[in-house]
Amino acid sequence: MEAYIEILNNMQKEAVLCTEGPLLILAGAGSGKTRVITNRIAYLIKEKGVSPKSILAITFTNKAAAEMRERVEGLVGMDAGGAWISTFHSACVRILRMYSHLIGYDNNFTIYDTDDQKTVIKNICKKFEIDTKRFKEKWFMGQISSAKDELISEGQFELDASGDFYLEKVARVYTEYQKELKRNNAFDFDDLIVKTVELFKQHPDILERFQERFRYISVDEYQDTNTAQFVFVSLIAKKYQNICVVGDDDQSIYKFRGANIGNILNFEKVFPKAKVIRLEQNYRSTQNILDAANNVIKNNKNRKAKKLWTENDAGAMIKLFHVENSYVEADRVVSQIKEFVDEGYKLNDCACLYRTNAQSRALEEAFLRANIPYKIVGGVNFYQRKEIKDVLAYLKTIDNARDDVAVRRIINVPKRGLGAAAVNAVQRVADDREINFFAAIDDGVNEGLFGKPGEKLREFRNMIEDLKESASQISLHELMDEVLEKTGYLKELEAENTVEAQTRIENIDELINKAVSYEDSADDPSLSGFLEEVSLIADIDSWSADSDYVSLITVHSAKGLEFTNVFLCGMEDGLFPMNAAICSEDETDLEEERRLAYVAITRAKKNLIITASRMRMVRGETMVSIISRFVREIPVDLIEPDRENIYVASKPSEYNGGLPSKRASKEEFFRKPYASSAAEKKFSSGEKAALEYKEGDRVAHMKFGEGIVAKIVDGGRDYEVTVDFDDVGTKKMFASFAKLKKV
DNA sequence: CTCCTTTGTCTTTTT
C-alpha cells in the first residue's frame, strides 16, 4: 500500500478508502481531518483513476483551499488544475459566471460586500422614508441575510410577514433590495449561494451538467455550513451520492451567520445510506492541553458525546497570567515570548489569540516596543480600506457601468464639484426612466438635462468612456496606472504629503502588485476576473512562511490552524464569553462561546498561556472583570501558579473570583511597570510625549529598519521626524505614528 | 459645494 495511506491510523484509513457513497466523518480537533480529506482526494485520483475534473472539494476559507490544493498536488505529483478546490462562494461564482444570464443577470456581474449592501439599504430607506435611527441598516441586513441563509426568497418572506408590522417593513426593503441588486447587476455574498441554487432549480439541465461533472464531492468544516450551502452541495451530490463531509459539532462557531449544526444530523436523513466514521485520536496537543479542552467543552449540553484522546505526553502545565491591566498583559506576553525564543522556539511557533479585534492594539504596541516582528492576521480587511475601495470602484465602473454603487462612490472622488445636488439630479433621471445611474448621466448629458453641473458630468462621462476604451487595449496593471493618473487620484494623495497619504499610496501599489501577480497566474486574465478574485478574498497577506513573526489573530480566524505556543488573551467574563452571550436568554449563545473557547485551546500543540486582566478599557471606559468562567472550568491541577502575581492563588476557592481582595487604588491601577505609549497618550492630555531620541541618534523603525535621525521639527501637536534609513533612504514621518525606537 | 466641528455609534466573529 502507498506510504501516504500506510501512515494513517485505522479509522483514518477507513475514511480514505471509503470512496463510494455518502460519508460523514466526525473529526475531533487535531485528529488529522485535513490529512484525511487530502489523502482521500489523492487516493481517488491515483488509485481509483478518477479524473481531477470530477472532484469538487469545498473548504471554508481561501487560505484553506490553497493549502489543500498544494497538499493534494504534492501527493498526486501533478497539477490538480481540473479539480475545483475552493470555497462555497468561489465555486458558486464560477458557476454563475457561466450561467447567470439564465436567471436574468449579466455574466459579468459584480459582487457587493457589506459596505456596498449598506449603501444600497440606506438609499432604500431614504426612498421609503424609513427612519434609520429607529431601524438600522444593519438590522435590515441581518434580517435579509438570515432569510437568505434559509433560502427564503423575498416573495416567500412577504407572504410569511403579512400581519407583522416589523416583518412587513423588512419584506418591503428585502424586495426592493433584490430589485436594486438586479438592476445593478450585482450579487451580495449570500446571493452567490442562493442564486446558484435558484439556477439549479430552474434549469435541471444545468444542474445535471454539474452532477455529471462532479462525481466526487467533499466538504470541510461541515459544521459551519448553512442551509443554503447544504442544499447547494446536496443538489449536486444527489445523482451519484459520492459526498464526503467532515465536521466537528464542538467546533461550530458560526451560528451567528446562519451555520446550522442541524446539517450534521440532517445529513443522515438526506443521505440515508450514509456511513459515519469518527476520528477521536488527537495528534496535535499535549495531554494537559487536551484535558483542559475536554473539561471546558463537556459543560455544553447540546453536543454529540465523544471522547478525544491522545498518546502524547502530559507536557507542560498551562500558564495563567492574571494581571492588572491590558498593558501589563501585553508586556507579560512579550516577555514570555522572549523566554520561548531563548529556549529555541521561533516566533512562528507563537500566536496570540483573542476574542475581538480591538484587543490586538495593546499587543501590537508591546511588540513594537520590544521590536518583535508580528503580523496581524485578518483584522481590518485590506480590501475595505478607502483607497482600495475607491480604485476598485473605478475598475468596477469601467468593467460594469451598471454597478450604481461603484459609480456613485467615485463620481466625486477626487473632488470634481459633483456633490449631492448633482447626484440627486442624475438619480431623478435614472428613476424616471428606470435606467441605471451611469446610463442616466449619459442620457442627461446628451440631452442637456443637467444645467450647471452638466459640463462636469460630461467630463466625468468622457473620462470613464476613455478608460473603457483603454481597458480593451492595455493590460490590467497598465489600466490601473492610467486610472490613477487620469482621475488625478494619485496626484491628490501625493499633494497631501502626510504619512497617512503615503501609506495609502503604498496600499494602492500593493493592489497593483496583486494585479500583476493575478495577470501572471490566471489562465485568462480579465478585469472581471480580477475584481472577482479580489472581492472574495478575506485578507491579502498570504501566509508567507519564509519570515519569522508572531501571529496575532482572532479565535475565529484561527480555526483550522495550529501553533506550538498559544497565548489566549483577555480571558475575562464579559469579554470571553462576551456580555451579550452571558445575558442572552438563549443558552445556546453561551454554548457557542464555549465552543469558541474549545477551538482556541485546541489550537495549541505544546504550550498554552492564558491571560486575563482585572481592568481593561472598553469603548473608552474602564471595565472591571473577573477571570473567564471557561478558565474556571479547567481543573486547577492543570494550571501552574503564577509566581509573578500574588493575586492568583492555587486554591480553587481563591482562584474563583479573581477580583483583587482589596479595591485597587487609582495609583495602583495606573502604576506603570513598563513604559506604555498608549498609557502615556491618555495621561498627557493632549500634550505630546517627549521623544526618547534626538537628532543624530540611531533609531529603529518597525518596517524601514534602522537609520539615523536627520531632523526633528516641532509640528505643534506632534514632532515631525526625518530619518535617513540604511536600506530605504530618507523618510519624513510623525513621531507618534512612526514609533521609532532608539538603538 | 467644501471644509470643519460636533454628534453618535460601535465591538463579536467572515465569505
Added chain:
DNA sequence: GACAAAGGAG
C-alpha cells in the same frame, strides 16, 4: 477611544 455620519459656517 476611534471613526463615520450629520450639521453648520464659509
